[in-house]
Amino acid sequence: MELISEHACFGGTQGFYRHASAEIGLPMRFSVFQPPQAKSAPVPVLFYLAGLTSTEETFMIKAGAQRYAAQHGIMLVAPDTSPRDTGIAGADASWDFGHGAGFYLDATQAPWAAHFRMYSYILHELRQTIVQKFPAQAGNIGIFGHSMGGHGALVLALRNPDVFRSVSAFAPIAAPSHCPWGQKAFGNYLGADQAAWQDYDATQLMLNLPQPFPQEILIDQGLGDKFLAEQLLPERFEAACAQAGQKLTLRRHAAYDHGYYFISTLIEDHLAFHQRILGTAS
Ligand SMILES: N[C@@H](CCC(=O)N[C@@H](CSC=O)C(=O)NCC(=O)O)C(=O)O
Numbered sequence: 431m432e433l434i435s436e437h438a439c440f441g442g443t444q445g446f447y448r449h450a451s452a453e454i455g456l457p458m459r460f461s462v463f464q465p466p467q468a469k470s471a472p473v474p475v476l477f478y479l480a481g482l483t484s485t486e487e488t489f490m491i492k493a494g495a496q497r498y499a500a501q502h503g504i505m506l507v508a509p510d511t512s513p514r515d516t517g518i519a520g521a522d523a524s525w526d527f528g529h530g531a532g533f534y535l536d537a538t539q540a541p542w543a544a545h546f547r548m549y550s551y552i553l554h555e556l557r558q559t560i561v562q563k564f565p566a567q568a569g570n571i572g573i574f575g576h577s578m579g580g581h582g583a584l585v586l587a588l589r590n591p592d593v594f595r596s597v598s599a600f601a602p603i604a605a606p607s608h609c610p611w612g613q614k615a616f617g618n619y620l621g622a623d624q625a626a627w628q629d630y631d632a633t634q635l636m637l638n639l640p641q642p643f644p645q646e647i648l649i650d651q652g653l654g655d656k657f658l659a660e661q662l663l664p665e666r667f668e669a670a671c672a673q674a675g676q677k678l679t680l681r682r683h684a685a686y687d688h689g690y691y692f693i694s695t696l697i698e699d700h701l702a703f704h705q706r707i708l709g710t711a712s
Pocket residue numbers: 480481482483484488492525576577578579688689690
């Protein structure tokens with residue numbers, strides 16, 4: 431693991447890293463905020479998955495999360511949003527697919543399947559790296575994210591409730607099988623057979639869960655978000671939660687758009703939400 435840069439921040443340390451990923455088959459970058467409490471004992475960990483066009487830097491620079499993570503003693507981890515420099519033809523052709531748009535799944539279709547394995551990368555390799563190389567509480571991990579990453583957080587948590595104890599999202603792409611971004615990504619990464627999409631669609635997963643996620647789920651959505659009606663579809667996830675008996679708090683906020691001004695307005699709430707769960711013994 432190579433340290434790219436390190437910065438003192440709210441009494442802790444903001445770091446940016448690169449490592450050779452066996453899962454992805456290429457170098458991957460990620461960022462970690464270590465709160466001051468991590469200097470004396472292992473701390474809970476909160477993964478953040480960013481949205482389309484973002485990198486491992488976006489959240490750490492724009493969300494203002496470190497102030498609250500330092501107060502609560504929570505480590506923040508943000509991976510990049512896809513493999514980079516894959517050499518795959520078309521991977522840079524559009525901003526909503528390919529590089530910067532890995533959708534946190536394991537692709538099954540050529541040519542994407544060789545490198546686009548963000549689901550396994552985060553669940554296994556990056557999590558192990560964090561637990562082994564940082565003062566992290568291995569059994570006390572939460573996850574949240576924004577848009578494509580809010581959806582990725584929901585999928586990772588719903589499929590792995592034994593790994594992720596808490597989950598929340600800002601403006602997630604809540605039902606990707608039913609929106610253009612999701613259909614483009616799933617069709618190319620997973621193939622035309624929509625049966626293969628079910629395990630990566632949070633709304634469908636919710637309907638198929640043997641039992642609800644053990645904790646309440648928090649989602650915040652701006653009503654001035656230009657992507658809301660066509661791409662995000664939170665009402666579908668809300669209906670699925672109601673049908674499945676899943677406790678969900680979905681808050682709709684007048685005027686807020688899809689960007690980081692919205693996220694930075696509500697980031698304090700999300701850190702407090704995760705602290706309430708991660709602050710109790712598992
Ligand atoms: N280029 C696009 C806008 C792309 C965009 O809004 N990306 C969002 C995530 S969208 C869903 O995953 C984002 O978080 N961008 C990073 C940022 O710093 O804001 C367009 O032309 O509309």
